[in-house]
Amino acid sequence: MSTNSPPQTVTVTIDGAPGQAWAGQSVTAVLVAAGIWPLRRNPVNGQLRGPFCGMGVCLECEVTINGRPGSRSCTAHVTDGMDIRTHTEPLPTAAHG
């Protein structure tokens, strides 16, 4: 097995924009490599949040992957054609009555 051949590249879409990644990389890694840190807003105070623990515990890194919301980006791996959506738009309402 060669350790010199470059990894296979796949194309993913992040918030509608196409990008390149190595097959097998974690979704979080691809986002970080693209300089995309804020991934969502805290539902209580609206603060921007990004990946924190990297091991599926804190759930701060949840994004929508291929239409499935609440997907942990740190434990998911990219595949060719994957659609990744972050949710950093301001919250519609702080609370409801």
Added chain:
Amino acid sequence: MADLMTGSEADVAVVGGGPAGLHAALVLAQGGLSVVLLDESDTLGGQYYKRRPAQLTAAFGDFRPRGTELIRQVREAEVVVRTGTLVWGAEDAGRTLFTSDVRTGALGRINTRATLAATGAYERSLPFPGWTLPGVVTPGFALHLATMDRVPVGNRVVLAGTGPFLLPVACALLEVGARIEALVELNHPYRPRASALGGTLRQPARLAEAARYLLTLARHGVRVEQGARVLAAYGDTQVTAVDIGHEDGRVRRLETDALCVGFGFRPSTELPRLLGCDTQADPTGTEQLPVVDADGTTSVDGLYVAGDCAGIAGVQAAGVRGQLAAHAILRRLAPERAPAPVAGLRRRARSLDRFAALADRLYPMPATADIPDDTQVCRCEGVSAGEIRQAAETGWNDLHGTKAATRAGMGPCQGRECGHIVAALAGRGSGPNRAAECFAARMPIRPLPMAATVEGQEVP
């Protein structure tokens, strides 16, 4: 209703595919028992023997080949490996485990004669103003990015906290081209001056490994600043600067695009605690550890615990403890077999425990008393230290009451990030406030997709 869950049987379920679980599963299977090895992750290895994805292994080589070998042996021994399987609940002393397929959400049930919890640990974080900003992460996250994905967590990285783990993380970051602006160690574990030269530990036992890392850091011009800590992080949409406080009161502001802060590890004890296993406070007083004997036997008949989830002792100890627990289970479930001699393993475990105790003394935790009142403690529910202190100071609330009064610990991480801090803050009072020392473990152990439950039943 239980019939909506597909059931399966095994002599032993091992929960957690890290060093302890792998070693245990191997011994159990070689001893002739049917073993199912469960892990939430999609690969075996746990955190230490984490697998680099196949596509990246081809390009960058195998990561920690010892793990690859161990996993190969486990598979050859015909252990039933079920990765991508979350154990979200248990009952009947662990003889019934409830599972969920991480990909499909399908529910399952496993019936066993004994269960070994080898659920490992997660990183210990301590809150400071700005710790919820994007770009502030755990050192483990940075390590994962560097080793698994070959991505530097930032270009100008500040590493801080305490513990020997900061050293390999720093080295891994250098390897992928990150620049380390500062490595800030709260304590004074390394010899002054010598650290800059590649230095040594005061305790010779830890010398070799740490010295190698320190040497690498020195070669890259990274100085370990001891007796310093992160005071606050700043940024708008992500972290851009950090204040480092020194013991002499000096405060230095550094520009950074990734701040990694960690204070060692916390055992992941939900499963044994859910099953009602006797616990005792760890030395920090903010964790409840399962009470185990030398072989990982707990107060719950049929439930065993091994590895970091019984107390942080590291990868070597986890492997040995896993084997010891497996031999204890074999003596119990396969009494007809000649018991394997375990005196050597026990000696080795004791020696590794002493090693771990040494680390605890070298890298003590900071006090929580100086966390500013307006600092968010519960990241999920946005609860501040002041709100938690206020709830505790009414005198009405123990830890559980404080949770109810403030919602701290009620968010999606289920108190994993803040539990030990809330315990420390809420436990400041006297009398009954000291009684409760950690959040109760509840089912589901992780948030559970409800699709399967909701769709799984026809109307009678």
Added chain:
Amino acid sequence: MTRPDVIVIGAGVLGASAAFHLAERGYRVVVLERGGPNREGSGTTAGNLHIQAIHTRRPGQEVPVDSARLLPLQRRASDHWAQIEERLGADVELRRGGGFMVAETAVQEEELREKHEWERRAGIPTEVVTGDEARKQLPLLSDRVRAASWCPLDGYANPLLITPAYLTAARRLGAELHAFTPVTGIQRVGDDYKVLSDDRSWTAPVVVNAAGPWITEISALAGVGIQMSPVAIQMHVTVRVPPVMHHLVQHIGEGMSVKQVSAGNLLIGGGWPAAKLDMEGRNTVSVPSMAGNLAQAGRILPFLGDLRLLRMWAGPLAATPDEMPVIGEVPGHPGFFVAGGTYAFTLAPVWGDTLARQIAGEVAADPVDDLGPGRLLYDDATTPVSP
């Protein structure tokens, strides 16, 4: 306070409400709580305000509630809840979004109509609507819903807030709260009761036993035998989601209640039995009950299948053998009052007011003589404990 007028045992929602209503009338009140306030049934309940009749049995419940009997009290409770935030000066996340009770079968629909007739007589506004009409108002309801009764007064209050709000208001009025103070003995001293907690004691002419599942144990300390049948029921909560529904949704056929609380989590309950009631430790949840409750809730509200279950827990319910509430002075034990039993959350303001009136020697706003503890007495109570 060395010489209170009333000693309230139990700082759950009933004890807290009683303490408030008594303190408001100028009584000197001491509240004794074995653990932390609001930690048992009152803090673990769903927080539903049941104004329309429930008429549903908890899974496993043997005796039905006499729903028609309770309706005047629910009507009264509705008025109390309408003023509660103003009266206590506290936000308790009160929501009166109205509630549907759904039917899936013709028989269930008939029960809705029967129930509607009782409600009409009690002055509770309800309306039986078709499934389509219900779905027009709440499109999340599934096609399984054949009919529903709608009550605009149904709602929710945060059970984690209401008891502390009562206690805070009571303390403002001079009441004393002693948490982590388990009652270990009750002695008759002249016309008074001396209530002991290890080496501490309080003496007063009136004791209110609002100890929930411990009512039997506390009564026994005073030589009163009261039969209760506590059970543990379980609750399920999802992660937070953006606002999707503001109604309380219940089922006429089987125990089920679903609502979205103000924090955004969906709370799913209905009195499904926990695996184990443990009065000294933690109650154990039942996975079959979870599966049953969630399947049933998902049948009526399929969107729940897209959510994640965050937590479940079990709390005690101080049920009586006849499933009806108990309130009043114990015959033969002047000054010893008991309050508890079913509907305690919804009825808490009514019971606090009723106890205060009874203790003051006034007539209750609604007659409750038939709900007194006399019916639950048994003879072989232990003798009063004396140190």
